[in-house]
Amino acid sequence: MTAKTRFAISTFISVLLALGIFLVVLMISRQNNHKWDLTQNQRFSLSQQSLDVVRELKEPVEALAFLAETDDASRQAANELLGNYKEAAPQKFSFQLVDPRKSPLVARKHDVRMPGQVILVSGTQTQRSTAVAEEELTNALLRLSDQAEKKVYFLSGHGERAIQGNDPDALARFQGGLAAEGFQGGVLNLLQTKQVPADASVVVLAGPTRQLLPAEQQTLKTWLQNGGRLLATLELETGDHLDWLLKDYGIKSPAEAILDEQAQMFGTEPVYAVALAYSADHPITRNFGLNTLFRLARPVEVNPEATPQGASLQPLAHTGPYAFSVPAADLLGKDRVEIRSDRVVRKGSIPLAVAGTFPAGPAPAATPSPEGASEPSRLEARIVVVGDTDFVSNELFEVLGNKDLAMNMLNWLTESENRITVRPKDEGAQPLLLSQTQTSQVKVLLILAIPLAIMLTGFLMAFRRRG
Amino acid sequence: MIAVFNRELKAYFSSILAWVLVAVYLLIVGFIVAFSIEDFADISMAAMQGGRPASAMEQLVPPLLTTMGFLLLFFLPLLTMRLFAEERRSGTLDLLLTYPLTEAQILAGKFMAALTVVGMMLAFTLSGFVMLGRLTPLDWPVLGIGYLGLLLLSAAFLAFGMWASSLTSSQLVAAVVTYGGLLMLWILSGVDRSGALKERFGDLSALAHLTNLTKGVLDTQDLVYFLALATLFLFLTARVLESRKWRG
Incomplete structure (x- = not known):
């Protein structure tokens, strides 16, 4: 075998080897790849x-x-x-x-x-x-x-919002949102059932306009003492109807109406309030970056003097600095909002919702569990109180971050915090506004100036070289 | 290597060809970028009215970077065709090989010189994005990753072009072989519709790997693909050069 042949064979083998190594490297890199999503809002990564x-x-x-x-x-x-x-x-x-x-x-x-x-x-x-x-x-x-669906009961019989229908005030969209997240919705009439059903994960009190009967109040209290979970949304006019509940759990909602000059962007009287600040410590609002919209809301705040032992209460959302409150009586029964500075009760950063956990206690002997109903045996009760029911109404449920906030509340109440609301990944996108002058500038620079400058430089260099 | 690098760079810029190439590339890219910005302004206004704003970093920048990569496919063969074919035709290749330089040093010098020209060409295209950045917020790290992708793509394309140029003494043949090869590399993902190759080796198409980078996703798989492709063809070029020694 001549040296040439040996060299040819070795070249041939090395080329084949190189191709083989190339494919093996690709295979290994495919199996052991690392990825970094460098986009600002992690558009191509899972949360x-x-x-x-x-x-x-x-x-x-x-x-x-x-x-x-x-x-x-x-x-x-x-x-x-x-x-x-x-x-x-x-x-x-x-x-x-x-x-x-x-x-x-x-x-x-x-x-x-x-x-x-x-x-x-x-x-x-x-x-x-x-x-x-x-x-x-x-x-x-x-x-x-988690195939066992969690059941959310909406209390009825006291003028609460309907959970069906297209009425702007109804809660059909809220109910639909719950179904989409795997919750099952139902209506609860305590006069009929006498008890909170055993399969209830959460009971929603959506703005009752009439007082609950003492027996109903007691049933709910007992359920909560045994680790029940409650979402209460208030109405401006009738929020006081839930005082029997709130005072026992260290929460208060003064009879004030929150008005917000910032919310006039909606083209109405300042009856809307926008929540801009959220508790960074609470699972419901941790990393929550969306504004939420409320209408004719009442303040809801922690009452430190009445906080039960072992309870943990936290305000969830606050209005912006331009919101203020006036006595509810100033608005009720009026045709239009008249703002008088001497009637302002408080200004800026008004709390709109409170969440709390309470150690569960034994059920009082006076209210034994009827046959067939097993009381929840969780270690703590959870309550969320929001100073407005409109925020989950058909009209406002899908506005701004209302849906996300409501769902986060339900998920926290049912200890399904791992259920998520993934933010849209196109947040922060802004329209490109281009004036006629700017359009011309872009075209002149990119199509004419730069290529021409390069071409001229080339000709100059060539000319100088020849000269 | 530095000597070869300087010699090649000087050769590029003392001929009018490199300047014309850069200017025409910038003209075409400038044309596409300017009109795309104008179109995007209309689209983003309509999208905003529809309640879902359009993002320049999602809908404008990645397609522009991909188009810039596609255009390189037409321009880089013109840069690489002369690298060895011309030397071969004029007989200077044998002279070069007698210098006290290894094939690797010669290759590296020529390769780096070509890459520098492409780097300059790409750097000029940044002016379009700087203008865009003054009109709407841009995600600069993402754009940086996109440009890294273009540079890696250029490195792989140049290596392929150098290999094609080392095979022949005709610049035209070298350019045609490079066009064909690069086009195949570009469209490979469309050819492998069953995905059998993809399943085993990942996407073999340059387009698929560039697309990831233009979106701002830095994947080691894409980096390895371009670097491995460049290394493979540089190695093959070295073997071709070496073969001249024993062919005589």
Whole structure:
């Protein structure tokens, strides 16, 4: 064998080796990659809550994303999002993109009638996510791992807001939002049931306009003493009707109406109040960065003198500095708001909601549990009181961050803090306003000035070299 | 290596070709950037009225960076075609190989010189984003990652172009081979529709790896892809140069 042949063979082998090493390096880098999402709002990463949820899955889950093969953009987005879940827990999460037209039987089996849905399958259990979006997917995963739905009862019979109907004052959207998060809603009439049902996770007192009967009050108190969970939203006119409850739990809501000059941007009288500051320590409002809107709200604050032993109470939300309160009587029965500085009770940073935990005590002997009803046996009671019911009404529920705040309250009350509300990732986006002059400047600089300057420099250099 | 680097850089800028290339690239990029900014202004106003504001960092910057990368595919072969083909044609390659320099040093010098020209070309395109940044908030670290992606893409493309140039004494053939090869690298993800290759090796297409970086996602997989691709073709070029010694 000549030296040339030996060299040719060695070159050939080294080229093959190099190609092999190239592919092996790619394979290793694919299996051991690290990723950093450097976008300001972590647009391409899962939130910490989603990561926790997928990593803590007890059983493997397969996601079937139903998307048409022709919809490249949606498939790519789904691949990226579902890929992030898989990357976080490769042993527990897998996914497939399914074209419902090519696999009609699979689509029919999971009752998928239109593309864009994701079915999560774990063993024999399934959950549906109506969109290929992080919030929906993570909450569907949570529902899958926590199949026992939590039940939220809305107390009725005292002029509370209806939970159905399109009336702007009704709470149908709130109720719908609860269902989307896997809660089951129901109406509770204590006169009929005589007790809080055993499956109640939370009872909502949505602005009762009439007093509860003493027996009903006692039933609720007993339930709370045994670790019940309550969300009470007040009405300006009738907030005092819940004094029997609030005073025992170290919360007070003075008969004042909160007005906010800042809220005049809504083009109405200043009856709206915007909550701008939130408690950074409480799980409900930790990292909560959205404004929330209230209408004809009452202040709700902690009453340190009446705080029960062992209780922990915290104001959740405060208005901005331009809000002020006047006696409720100044507004009630009036046709329009008249602001008189001498009637202002307090100014700026008015508390709008309070959350508290209370050590649960034994049920009083006077109210034994009737047969069939097992009282909750949790170690602590939880109460959230909000100085307004409108903030969860059909009209305001989806305005600003109202939905997020309400859902966070419910999730905290039911100890489902890991249920999440994922902020939209396009926050902070601003419209690009371009004047005619600016448009011309951009064009002249980029299309004319810079290329021309480079070209001229080149000609000058060439000219000088020749000269 | 420094000597080769200086010699190559001087050769680039003493010929009018490099200047024309840079100017035409900037003209096309400037044209696309200026009109995209104008279009985005309309889109963002409409989006704002629809209640969902459009983000320049999401809807404008990544497509622009990807387009800039795509345009490099047409310009870089013109930079690399002469690197060895011209030397081969004029007979200066053999002379160069007799210098007390290793193939690696020659390669590195030529490669770095070409990369410097591309780096300058890309640096000038920043002016468009600086103007955009005065009109709307930009996420500069994300833009930085996008430019890093373009530089890595250029390095891989240049290495491929150098290899093609080392194979022939015709600049035209070198340019055509480079165009074809780079185009294949660009569209590879579309070819592998079954995803079998992707499953094993990750995406082999340069476009897929650049897309990640233009969005502001720094993935070691993308960095390794471009660096490995550049290293592979630099190695292959070195082997071609070495083969001249025993071919005689």
